[in-house]
Amino acid sequence: MPVPDTEIDIQGVQLTIFILIFALVTLLGFAASRWRAANLDNLDEWGLGGRSFGAWITWFLIGGDLYTAYTFVAVPALVYGAGALGFFAVPYTIVVYPIVFFVALRLWSVSRARGYVTAADFVEARHGSPALALIIALTGIVATMPYIALQLIGIEAVLKTMGLGTQEFLGTDEWPVIIAFAILAAYTYQAGLRAPALIAFVKDTLIYVVVIAAVIVIPYKLGGFDEIFAAADAKFEASPNPNDGITLADAQVLGYSTLAFGSALALFLYPHCVTGLLAARSRDTIKRNMAALPAYSLVLGLLALLGYMAIAAGVKPIVTDGKADPNTIVPQLFDSQFPAWFAGIAFAAIGIGALVPAAIMSIAAANLFSRNVWKAYLRPQADEREQARVSKITSLVVKAGAVATILVLDPQFSIDLQLIGGVIILQTLPAIVLGLYSGWFHRSALIAGWVAGMVVGLSMLYTTENAATGKAHFGGSLYRWSDLGLDTDKTVYPGLVAVLVNLAVCVVGTVVMRAGKVPAGVDRTAPEDYRADHVPARPH
Template structure:
């Protein structure tokens, strides 16, 4: 794409503004003791309903969402709309368990989900499983935010020729990484919380203007759906298998929406944002009003249909460029700069929270928990800050050295893995009967193993490894989201094992309290006094 000075100038003005906000945030609601981890990572647990709403919205709706959801619509048609109903599942489940979890977090000082697991089950093995799952699921998610930044920079014509050195070629991404790492280290969660106000405001403006102006230019929504349908039909008739559109299978659609929604609030960055809330009441109110963002998500998804109707031909055939190119064709350069800045902020906000969440897991649930020496609060916070930078560096290396499709496939795996932690969380919160720690660990292991093997697609040599997220499980006849089928096996193992363990414990207690036989004891005469 060609470089446009006006677009770049507007983008840079807003980017510099965001950078300044990120560093200023360190003085916003400044704590007396800045060396406590909950101050740096959770903002002192003092965010009220208004701040929490923007923070969680900024966390939920990332650059990957703004680019990938319409890209999915552009690539596979109506099937890509599964991302909208998954938000219904997301907030309903959040309303069910998050207030109770946050209440416990405030009472007992939890910073991570593993803190809850360790306290509830007293099992280092189960806690370590939850920690490692959270870390492995977060890293590709963070990498995809950088992929979103790459798309924005390439759309502005900032991608150097392939013959240039890697430093020159990826300089914009390196600068963005440096800025992100610096203000996250300095300000902690206060930085993304403050930036989220600007990010969400700009995103709403861009999306609302787009769904008003673009349909006017394309002849209305009726014409858009007709033209998009024609484009999809033409693609289906092509001889190129890669261009075929996936048919809408009901079981796949429903399980993708269900599994994706159930998984989100298990991610470390989501838990970090929730634990920063002032209390259970704040979280409950947010779960009630956050569905407003779902309306925005529906509008974002429609941009994919508009790109189809407008006949957009994405750069290098990559559907992730569909929305940026649509915006360039439909709007003046200055507005495109605003839109690109909103997408970039949508990468920076969740990326910062993801790095903080990963840093918390490493410092608190690996180094502090397994260290032989005492770790002070100051050192714990410093370790978390350093790890947050290293995690971002790892994601940057991941993006620069591997194909972006690999990052996407890895993120699909992360979604499968993170869902396998839900039995531990929900059973741990709501019941004792089916919450045996070894049963939960066994169920987690079975779900992880099956989900990974199914995603590897070892039975289909014509499909790239880890290249899909749906398959027909061996115990059903209909295809479904692999994460959900793995969760079914996980729950089956957990519940059966827990039931058996409960019976064995009851039998053991029964034998322990049974009267000791006295047939072999010496017989003594019974007197009236002893009989009484």
């Protein structure tokens, strides 16, 4: 029997506050072009903010980059639907910073010393392989595109709760999202990385205010955390899925652990994370941020608890076209528990939380195309001005592509694309991360390892089913060992298995290549580059 759609009236107060805050952010975005006035026709200035951001700006920028609107709506939604498994995002954002501390410093230093704008720039110089650099660049672009599209899901969830997104205009009901991204495209084109850096201050301040209010007010109204956990436990006890619960089932432990660890390894390989790091002023700035960024993990843990609060509050997802949208859980919770004016602030925080990372992601993807495709293969003679112009245009194309993805594809399929993106980006780890510490790996072996990792990872994802949704392929982030004929109910994260295969091929391949005296690439970096901490004159 079809499920009737949820009827949501236009919420005037919430919508007004949302529009006012969005307008403020838009003004900040355009004003950012005059912030720290510089020649924005230079790629270093437009794409990396002049590599001049200090500790505070970098903290807000990277925080705004990593903790996206999708995180704020999807993590609680997963907790709401599955329970403890949804908390995997909390340990992985804690584990990631000690790991990245050592990697980020070396990547920042060698990039500063040699003028690299992307990780692919470094790979080309370190391994002496333009082909490998192109693979890394295209991998980054492919993995980033669905990530940008997913930011739209966060905005859509908020718009649905306020009653928008159901009325057609110019032949589409997605017109509010299109307008929002058109405005984002305009000020990002004009101001580059300075726009999301400035807006991140507003975004993160709003997020902290909303989260603190939520974990105080909502539990108080619901009778305390005892009542909240009791309601969640009762729901999962009645679930037909034996793995749903407020604690992990034995079969979930391996999958949960590998998913968290694999996600931690992948996080800072994404181009937008690299862009945030390379925009920092000094090594000391990176050190301070790796020590301070776990504060966001505390917020993420509190956000995850909103999933249990939604259960206790009796919140139901909005249904459109006969399908329930679990990403509307948090907006629906705020709508039911807060006065309209504060719910409007909360919705604005989620909306801006989509714009900041989307801007950085589009800039990062554009930089990869400009430097490692356009200049490397199409226009080797392109100067800094031309590279900046190509990056600006590409950033518009990337945003348009993200919007088209949402318009054409089922949003749930976009989520699956992002899942695939995580496995894909993880296969760049040997060339980038290990390359920062050793030039031993042979360029041909690194390419072979990338191919092997891709084949294994995508094959495992392809055969993963989802009984709840009826999907036969790409149905989840955990692979069942039973699909290999083993008598076990344990699962594992495909990305981690794939990168282990990748590494094994890289090692064996390098030994074979060196034994066969196959010429290796010329390393154009120097040992002192990896410890550099100078700040050259800003180009104009």
